[in-house]
Amino acid sequence: MMHAVRRMLARNWIGALSVLSLVAAWEIAAHLVPVSPLQGTPIVPSLEHMLGVSFIGMSDYWKFPFWAPVPELGGAQTYRGAILAMSYHSLITLYRISAGMLLGASVGVTRALLLAHFPLFRALAAGPLHFLRMCPLLAMIPLFQFWFGATDKSVIIFVAYGVGVVYLVTALNAIANLPHKYIEAALCQGASRLRILRSIVIPAILPEFFSAIYVTLGIAWSAVVAAEYIGVDSGIGRMVIWADYFSDTGRMMIVTLFILAYAMLTFAFVRILQRYVLRWMP
Amino acid sequence: MTEAIINARSRTPGAAMMARWSNRLRRAGVGTRLLELAGIGLLLVIWQLCHYFIGQFFPAPLDVFDNIAANFWSSRYFEGIGLAPGGYADHVLATTTTVLVGLAIGAVAGVAAGYASALSSVADQIISPLATILGTVPILVASPFLLIWFGPTLVPKLILVGFYSAVVLHVYAMRAVQNVNPAYVAYARTLGADGFGIFREIIVPASLPELFGGLRTALGAAWGFAVIGELLGSEYGVGRVITATWSAYDITSMMAGVVVLGVVAVIADAILAGLRRMLTRWR
Amino acid sequence: MEKLIEIHKASCRFDHASGRVVHALNEIDLTIGRGEFVCLLGRSGHGKSTLLRSLAGLNPLTSGWIRVEGELVAGPSSQRGMVFQEDTVFPWMTVRENVEFGLKCQGLPAAERTQIARRWLAAVGLAAFENSWPKELSGGMRKRVAIAAAFAGGAPILLMDEPFGALDYVTRMDLQNLLLDLWQRTRTTIVFVTHDLEEALVLAERILVFSAGRVVEDMTIDLARPRNEEVRARAEAVAITRTILRRLEPNNDVLRVA
Numbered sequence: 001m002m003h004a005v006r007r008m009l010a011r012n013w014i015g016a017l018s019v020l021s022l023v024a025a026w027e028i029a030a031h032l033v034p035v036s037p038l039q040g041t042p043i044v045p046s047l048e049h050m051l052g053v054s055f056i057g058m059s060d061y062w063k064f065p066f067w068a069p070v071p072e073l074g075g076a077q078t079y080r081g082a083i084l085a086m087s088y089h090s091l092i093t094l095y096r097i098s099a100g101m102l103l104g105a106s107v108g109v110t111r112a113l114l115l116a117h118f119p120l121f122r123a124l125a126a127g128p129l130h131f132l133r134m135c136p137l138l139a140m141i142p143l144f145q146f147w148f149g150a151t152d153k154s155v156i157i158f159v160a161y162g163v164g165v166v167y168l169v170t171a172l173n174a175i176a177n178l179p180h181k182y183i184e185a186a187l188c189q190g191a192s193r194l195r196i197l198r199s200i201v202i203p204a205i206l207p208e209f210f211s212a213i214y215v216t217l218g219i220a221w222s223a224v225v226a227a228e229y230i231g232v233d234s235g236i237g238r239m240v241i242w243a244d245y246f247s248d249t250g251r252m253m254i255v256t257l258f259i260l261a262y263a264m265l266t267f268a269f270v271r272i273l274q275r276y277v278l279r280w281m282p
Numbered sequence: 283m284t285e286a287i288i289n290a291r292s293r294t295p296g297a298a299m300m301a302r303w304s305n306r307l308r309r310a311g312v313g314t315r316l317l318e319l320a321g322i323g324l325l326l327v328i329w330q331l332c333h334y335f336i337g338q339f340f341p342a343p344l345d346v347f348d349n350i351a352a353n354f355w356s357s358r359y360f361e362g363i364g365l366a367p368g369g370y371a372d373h374v375l376a377t378t379t380t381v382l383v384g385l386a387i388g389a390v391a392g393v394a395a396g397y398a399s400a401l402s403s404v405a406d407q408i409i410s411p412l413a414t415i416l417g418t419v420p421i422l423v424a425s426p427f428l429l430i431w432f433g434p435t436l437v438p439k440l441i442l443v444g445f446y447s448a449v450v451l452h453v454y455a456m457r458a459v460q461n462v463n464p465a466y467v468a469y470a471r472t473l474g475a476d477g478f479g480i481f482r483e484i485i486v487p488a489s490l491p492e493l494f495g496g497l498r499t500a501l502g503a504a505w506g507f508a509v510i511g512e513l514l515g516s517e518y519g520v521g522r523v524i525t526a527t528w529s530a531y532d533i534t535s536m537m538a539g540v541v542v543l544g545v546v547a548v549i550a551d552a553i554l555a556g557l558r559r560m561l562t563r564w565r
Numbered sequence: 566m567e568k569l570i571e572i573h574k575a576s577c578r579f580d581h582a583s584g585r586v587v588h589a590l591n592e593i594d595l596t597i598g599r600g601e602f603v604c605l606l607g608r609s610g611h612g613k614s615t616l617l618r619s620l621a622g623l624n625p626l627t628s629g630w631i632r633v634e635g636e637l638v639a640g641p642s643s644q645r646g647m648v649f650q651e652d653t654v655f656p657w658m659t660v661r662e663n664v665e666f667g668l669k670c671q672g673l674p675a676a677e678r679t680q681i682a683r684r685w686l687a688a689v690g691l692a693a694f695e696n697s698w699p700k701e702l703s704g705g706m707r708k709r710v711a712i713a714a715a716f717a718g719g720a721p722i723l724l725m726d727e728p729f730g731a732l733d734y735v736t737r738m739d740l741q742n743l744l745l746d747l748w749q750r751t752r753t754t755i756v757f758v759t760h761d762l763e764e765a766l767v768l769a770e771r772i773l774v775f776s777a778g779r780v781v782e783d784m785t786i787d788l789a790r791p792r793n794e795e796v797r798a799r800a801e802a803v804a805i806t807r808t809i810l811r812r813l814e815p816n817n818d819v820l821r822v823a
Binding site: 012014015016017018019022043044120123124125126127128130131132133134135136137138139140142143146147218221222225226229230237240244247249252255256259260263264267 | 404421424506524551
């Protein structure tokens with residue numbers, strides 16, 4: 001592990017320096033910009049502030065009367081409580097995002113396969129799909145809330161819709177680009193339609209599908225945080241609003257860093273998965 | 283691929299009928315345009331059906347269009363729920379301005395960064411990690427910071443739209459340059475072109491088509507970014523309309539806002555596509 | 566010889582959007598016997614590939630019919646294997662999975678499939694590569710995979726559409742010899758499209774010369790085997806070449822149409 005990190009730094013020390021200077025610039029700004037006169041919180045929180053006051057303050061969001069004191073009921077702020085609160089809300093969000101992505105991917109790809117099989121439907125769907133893709137997703141959160149309530153279900157369906165449209169369009173394109181020769185070769189070996197679907201179409205569209213996963217991961221993180229931010233009363237996106245309510249930039253920053261870390265981890269996970277699944281690619 | 287399967291194998295009667303129909307329509311000279319229109323018609327029918335089954339939470343298309351027409355140029359109703367004077371037109375104009383100005387700033391910055399990243403590995407090592415890290419911050423997490431730092435002015439919205447479109451264009455511009463056929467560059471060099479000449483005469487025109495792809499992606503996303511900026515604090519803008527009508531539990535107006543914005547986005551996308559065709563006629 | 570393939574008044578026309586009508590096949594009558602090695606020879610765009618694709622069932626006829634063993638050809642079938650000019654080895658399957666694919670479609674159990682696939686991979690000289698990905702193979706080796714897959718399917722007829730067209734000269738000779746070897750061992754009927762006269766002379770028992778959608782010459786080639794790349798220099802071959810070239814003279818078909 002350490003070895004891998006050292007090797008990466010050796011190869012990309014300029015990149016590391018670039019990120020470090022971003023952190024340094026932030027820290028300098030934190031010491032130059034005054035504390036907000038209104039709330040008494042720093043406008044740009046320093047690292048010390050974030051890791052100290054802000055992080056331990058996250059324990060305010062621990063509401064269960066076990067494992068750690070509950071500050072809301074007069075208990076002390078503890079690091080254990082902060083970690084528990086962060087984990088609790090992170091897990092909720094991770095559940096929502098994965099459920100949403102799975103739902104969106106399965107519905108999107110199934111639809112694409114169906115549409116690709118019926119040329120008339122595909123032609124009919126082109127216009128509406130273009131319009132739906134152009135409708136700004138994040139502006140539709142309030143609508144989803146009215147339709148499905150401020151619940152887990154609503155967030156999951158919202159994420160699924162956001163990524164599903166992308167998967168649908170990507171899969172349709174990928175199928176249209178699928179080299180005809182493979183289908184013919186399979187047909188000449190006596191393949192049935194189901195066999196062609198399973199052994200030719202699905203593996204052949206996987207490369208394009210994987211590039212769509214990167215796009216949709218970004219969308220999914222935006223969508224899940226946005227849906228939580230505006231709607232339901234739990235999840236890591238909601239924590240931003242609780243902190244924003246007191247303009248507590250330190251806590252907001254803590255949550256931001258967590259989201260960033262999760263997003264990076266999911267990207268890395270997909271990259272590993274891709275390297276394995278697409279190991280046949282030239 | 284489907285055609286092969288359709289022609290070659292026995293199929294379900296429904297599918298066969300569908301294929302025959304689509305072939306017949308194509309042969310009769312019914313263009314894809316008409317099918318697209320029919321598709322929009324189908325969408326409206328499905329929408330109406332949703333309204334029928336879901337009820338008032340899913341307003342009928344006609345009600346939404348009535349709402350748009352009634353409140354387009356000016357709206358007493360909008361003022362009643364606390365919006366600034368003006369109708370959808372004024373709000374769309376505000377959002378469009380944010381999008382266009384923000385996109386222009388972001389495009390210049392993003393394309394410059396992308397070219398730099400593609401042409402110099404040092405620049406790439408400096409820019410790419412920052413773009414990845416900052417670009418991954420979900421917009422709704424970034425926007426409250428900007429709001430605290432800059433207040434409810436045009437600045438945070440422009441930064442939101444500009445920054446996220448710059449991230450998109452950075453990636454596209456970098457790929458576009460990397461995908462330029464090296465044979466062109468080598469050929470230009472044999473003709474005696476210098477570094478800047480190659481950049482201006484080969485790299486820029488050859489990367490243009492892919493750049494437009496990036497621009498379309500960024501433009502499509504920019505509407506959402508602008509709306510988010512407006513949701514959080516603004517006087518005008520479709521995002522503002524949505525927040526105001528949201529507090530009034532007025533689903534019809536919310537849907538109307540989304541539809542108006544969707545139509546404007548489709549039109550803007552079509553204009554950009556036309557522009558690309560004009561600028562890359564040589565393709 | 567036993568009739569295997571019967572082609573009766575087979576026509577195929579393509580109406581282009583520009584209004585131009587192309588008769589890719591023009592009332593072709595033909596029979597091919599079991600075990601024959603037939604080469605369809607002609608210039609590009611004169612119907613030989615169209616006929617092959619129609620034989621495969623990939624290209625419906627406008628009129629006329631094709632029967633194989635008395636049965637009308639209505640679509641592709643595992644009874645007629647095909648090797649394409651393009652690289653059609655599926656990149657997402659290993660070499661052995663590629664060879665097994667046809668057998669899998671026929672519903673053979675896994676163990677049996679593997680056994681057959683290994684035998685054919687050995688026959689084309691790729692036994693050591695069964696678990697490789699196609700990307701790790703050269704173009705010629707991938708062609709060997711395609712040939713192994715075609716033979717492994719056990720089809721009585723193999724259709725080959727300029728399979729060696731994109732290969733370099735030496736590799737092409739290797740593969741021609743391999744194909745002849747496999748044909749002599751299995752006596753599978755092979756219909757082979759090529760525009761390369763020498764290739765036809767090396768391979769064929771019978772050459773059908775195509776021009777403007779018709780068979781303009783049907784010749785039996787009884788040159789002694791083994792034939793090699795010097796076959797063209799033989800006296801009998803020179804006579805055949807002369808006949809064929811006269812048939813393929815520039816603008817010959819244009820004059821015919823006029």
